[in-house]
Amino acid sequence: MNLKQLSKLTFLFLVCCTVSINSTRLDAFDLDKFKNKLEKLKQQKEDLQEKKKTLDLATGNVNKRDEINIGRNVISGLLGAAPLVDNEPLQQYVNKIGYWIALQSERPKLPWTFGVIHSKNINAFASPGGYIVLTLGLYELLENESQLAAILAHEISHVIEKHHLDAIRDTSKREILGALAVKATSKKHREKMQKLVNSSVQIYARGLDKKFEFGADRRGVVLAARAGYDPYAMLDVLTTLHSISAADDSMTVFLNTHPPLAKRIKTLENLMDRHLVIHNIPTDNQRLQRVNHMIASKP
Amino acid sequence: MKSLIRLSVVLLIFTALDAHAQTATIITQAQMYENPSDQSRVIKQLDTGTQVSEILRQGGWKKIEHDASITGWVRSHKVRQGSIVIQEQKKQSGGFFSSLASWSRKASGLFSSEKKGYSFQRTATIGVRGLSEEQIKHAKPDYKQLDKMESFRSNNNSARLYAKAGNLKADKVPHMPKSGAEK
Numbered sequence: 168m169n170l171k172q173l174s175k176l177t178f179l180f181l182v183c184c185t186v187s188i189n190s191t192r193l194d195a196f197d198l199d200k201f202k203n204k205l206e207k208l209k210q211q212k213e214d215l216q217e218k219k220k221t222l223d224l225a226t227g228n229v230n231k232r233d234e235i236n237i238g239r240n241v242i243s244g245l246l247g248a249a250p251l252v253d254n255e256p257l258q259q260y261v262n263k264i265g266y267w268i269a270l271q272s273e274r275p276k277l278p279w280t281f282g283v284i285h286s287k288n289i290n291a292f293a294s295p296g297g298y299i300v301l302t303l304g305l306y307e308l309l310e311n312e313s314q315l316a317a318i319l320a321h322e323i324s325h326v327i328e329k330h331h332l333d334a335i336r337d338t339s340k341r342e343i344l345g346a347l348a349v350k351a352t353s354k355k356h357r358e359k360m361q362k363l364v365n366s367s368v369q370i371y372a373r374g375l376d377k378k379f380e381f382g383a384d385r386r387g388v389v390l391a392a393r394a395g396y397d398p399y400a401m402l403d404v405l406t407t408l409h410s411i412s413a414a415d416d417s418m419t420v421f422l423n424t425h426p427p428l429a430k431r432i433k434t435l436e437n438l439m440d441r442h443l444v445i446h447n448i449p450t451d452n453q454r455l456q457r458v459n460h461m462i463a464s465k466p
Numbered sequence: 467m468k469s470l471i472r473l474s475v476v477l478l479i480f481t482a483l484d485a486h487a488q489t490a491t492i493i494t495q496a497q498m499y500e501n502p503s504d505q506s507r508v509i510k511q512l513d514t515g516t517q518v519s520e521i522l523r524q525g526g527w528k529k530i531e532h533d534a535s536i537t538g539w540v541r542s543h544k545v546r547q548g549s550i551v552i553q554e555q556k557k558q559s560g561g562f563f564s565s566l567a568s569w570s571r572k573a574s575g576l577f578s579s580e581k582k583g584y585s586f587q588r589t590a591t592i593g594v595r596g597l598s599e600e601q602i603k604h605a606k607p608d609y610k611q612l613d614k615m616e617s618f619r620s621n622n623n624s625a626r627l628y629a630k631a632g633n634l635k636a637d638k639v640p641h642m643p644k645s646g647a648e649k
Contacts, residue, residue: 243612248605249597251614258618263628266620271636282615288597298615302597310546312632357609364607372599381647389641395634399526402543406494420599426647434647436541439526440503442642448523452632 220345231296233348234332235278237367238296240347241335244364245300245371249286252303257283260458264312265299265319271393272327281319289408290421291318292371293325295332304417308407312455313391313400320394321387321401328386330379335367343367374424381426384435392445399439399448405432487519487531491550498538502527509538515552520545 223229229237251258258281265281277297284300289308291301299322309315325331336344343363351357384401392398409428411418425431492512500507502524512518512532521537522529528545531537620628629636 239612240607242615243607243609244605245602246611246615247608248602250608250611255618258615259620262618262620263625266622266625267629267634270622270625278616278619280616280619282618286597290597300615351609357607361606365603365605368605369603372602378648381645385642385645385648389639392639393637395629395636398639399542402526402541403546406543410494420597420602423599430647432543434645436526438642438645443525443639445525445639446637448525449633449635452634454632 217345220348229329229332229336229344229348231277234329235296236348236350237332237335237344238294238298240351240360240364241331241367242292242294242298242300243360244368245292245294246282246284247364248368249284249288249302252283252285254283254462256458257306257462260454261301261306261315261319264315265323268316268320268390268394268396269297269323271390272323274327277326279323288417288420289411291322293322293331295326295329295335297323297326299323299326308404309455310403310407311400311451311453313397313449313451314404315455316391316394316396317387317398317401317404320390320396321383323390324383324386325375325379328379328382330375330383331370334370334375338370339367372420372424377426381431381434384431385438388435388439388443392443395449397448397451398443398445402432402435402439405435487521488547489549490518490520490528490530490545490547491552492516492518492540492544493546493550493552494544496540496544498530498532498536498540500538502529502539504541506539510536512540515550517549518545520547 220233223233261281261283266279269275269277269279274297279297280299282300283306284302286302287304288302289304291299291305293299299319301318301322305318306315309318335347339347343366347360347363347367349356351360388398388401391401405428408418408421409432492514495514496512497504497508498510498512500509510532516532519531519534520528521531523542524539526542527539528542529537529539530545
């Protein structure tokens with residue numbers, strides 16, 4: 168070790184000593200003051216975050232975490248209107264198919280969650296953040312897995328395009344949206360949430376702008392095709408629904424909130440004739456039929 | 467002997483044809499076209515409930531044979547495989563609707579299963595629940611149901627394995643341009 172190195176080491180040692188003496192002094196004399204300051208800074212940071220969130224939500228810049236929290240609260244409202252069908256194999260089946268289709272989408276990393284809800288009404292709902300339900304009444308009309316995929320892909324498209332999130336944002340006050348973007352954990356918190364949820368789920372009774380339904384039809388068939396399903400199955404589903412008359416009250420909300428089925432069918436036919444590029448039409452894998460058989464035959 | 471061979475050849479051809487053609491039903495009034503395009507000549511108008519043979523599928527079109535004599539193309543969603551009896555049912559309000567939906571329900575086997583003692587009604591409907599407009603607006607959020615729903619969530623691996631088991635192959639399909647209805 169030469170002289171130069173030794174002097175460097177000595178310098179470093181002195182620096183260390185000074186720092187440690189200083190911090191000891193801090194421990195002894197200024198700890199409370201320091202703690203207070205830290206507390207104040209923390210508070211300021213939280214206030215700023217809160218303000219930023221309100222601003223973001225108002226300007227349409229809802230981050231992913233807020234979107235998921237809004238979606239969880241909103242879907243809880245729909246689950247309050249109609250609970251999940253008490254059948255694990257059915258729920259798992261729909262979740263696997265839905266997740267696989269969502270993997271082909273532009274937002275594969277959302278927490279995609281699906282459910283069949285107990286209602287004889289015919290409908291399906293998409294909540295922000297990737298929460299999707301369809302009614303048992305609709306599920307029972309399906310003939311094969313491609314038709315199930317068609318419905319899930321349509322709803323997934325609503326989430327990808329943030330149709331409901333935008334609609335809730337546009338119709339809610341900033342404070343409501345901000346409060347809705349919170350993960351409700353405690354019982355008290357959850358009870359407070361009801362008013363907020365009630366005001367936001369109105370969108371499902373009122374329906375989206377009709378152009379968003381046409382948009383979800385257009386994107387949905389492509390997502391289903393990407394996932395390896397027969398994309399024309401969406402037309403099968405729409406035709407089946409069209410065979411149920413408006414006099415059937417299981418369709419009331421659906422018909423009030425969606426464009427006329429004849430127009431949806433015609434629009435999709437034209438689009439797919441002209442623009443759909445697929446390599447082959449896959450044959451049905453018979454899985455939906457097997458799952459239904461299993462569900463029906465199990466006591 | 468020669469005629470017997472000829473007969474069996476004819477029979478063989480018929481069986482081969484049969485393997486391709488499948489019984490199908492027109493489920494909503496459909497035009498039968500000369501080619502798989504609605505720009506081509508209309509051969510015949512087919513009524514709901516007409517039984518046909520499905521010969522070929524090409525994109526959104528199916529080639530069918532009617533009355534064992536005429537062949538042509540119809541939109542694929544207007545034909546379903548199998549022999550389906552579609553009854554026109556009269557509703558009290560005066561409107562008619564075809565019972566295609568009730569046929570689907572029967573085919574799904576879920577409704578009929580109620581007779582066997584299994585029923586989806588097991589989840590008791592508590593209080594004012596349902597999906598009418600009013601019920602949606604006033605529903606009390608159910609976070610226990612949310613927890614349950616999240617417990618069924620799939621994941622990357624499980625979804626991919628399940629897709630493979632179902633012979634599903636991901637394909638690169640580009641999005642289509644917006645239609646006039648979206649503008």
